[in-house]
Amino acid sequence: DAEITQSPRHKIIETGRQVTLACHQTWNHNNMFWYRQVLGHGLRLIHYSYGVQDTNKGEVSDGYSVSRSNTEDLPLTLESAASSQTSVYFCASSVSSVDNEQFFGPGTRLTVL
Amino acid sequence: AQTVTQSQPEMSVQEAETVTLSCTYDTSESNYYLFWYKQPPSRQMILVIRQEAYKQQNATENRFSVNFQKAAKSFSLKISDSQLGDTAMYFCALLAGANSKLTFGKGITLSVRP
Numbered sequence: 001d002a003e004i005t006q007s008p009r010h011k012i013i014e015t016g017r018q019v020t021l022a023c024h025q026t027w028n029h030n031n032m033f034w035y036r037q038v039l040g041h042g043l044r045l046i047h048y049s050y051g052v053q054d055t056n057k058g059e060v061s062d063g064y065s066v067s068r069s070n071t072e073d074l075p076l077t078l079e080s081a082a083s084s085q086t087s088v089y090f091c092a093s094s095v096s097s098v099d100n101e102q103f104f105g106p107g108t109r110l111t112v113l
Numbered sequence: 114a115q116t117v118t119q120s121q122p123e124m125s126v127q128e129a130e131t132v133t134l135s136c137t138y139d140t141s142e143s144n145y146y147l148f149w150y151k152q153p154p155s156r157q158m159i160l161v162i163r164q165e166a167y168k169q170q171n172a173t174e175n176r177f178s179v180n181f182q183k184a185a186k187s188f189s190l191k192i193s194d195s196q197l198g199d200t201a202m203y204f205c206a207l208l209a210g211a212n213s214k215l216t217f218g219k220g221i222t223l224s225v226r227p
Contacts, residue, residue: 035217042119042217045214097163104158106156107156
């Protein structure tokens with residue numbers, strides 16, 4: 001069955017370290033998204049991509065970067081992690097049409113100490 | 114810009130009773146879609162129900178239904194015959210315009226009491 005996976009599921013890192021969170025989907029969806037969940041603020045969009053080699057900044061993109069070299073993967077990199085980036089991160093994907101449902105991965109809990 | 118407001122941080126309901134979760138939104142787009150997502154303790158985001166703005170009929174999925182008031186920009190979720198498995202955080206979300214980006218509300222924690 002097609003699915004969307006994230007790895008690792010849990011990660012603890014030290015402040016200032018670089019970390020990359022993986023997102024992989026097997027639906028062949030063009031659209032992929034990264035969100036972070038902050039308690040009391042719902043999910044907020046970090047970056048998104050509408051296809052290979054396309055990336056765009058969301059509302060909370062500072063300190064994060066993404067790259068899209070193929071359809072299946074959209075890795076999220078924190079160049080120099082800060083304690084304020086401790087959060088749960090969700091990846092999602094959808095087909096190209098504007099009205100289609102986004103399918104979410106299981107989430108990655110990241111703790112920055 | 115799109116906004117979604119969920120003003121109730123938490124609610125509690127007795128098992129088998131009905132509960133309504135409130136959501137208001139704002140957008141200048143004429144073409145948009147509204148969603149309710151459920152997030153149980155497992156953290157998985159699960160789509161509960163969706164509503165196309167151009168449809169006047171309220172969406173229904175088994176025990177879940179919405180009251181979509183387009184003029185008031187209100188989109189509430191009604192859960193009938195509440196079950197213990199309905200205990201979760203519920204998010205209202207808006208997808209407006211041609212960019213496929215979701216805007217989420219802050220969420221509401223629903224507890225179903227046995």
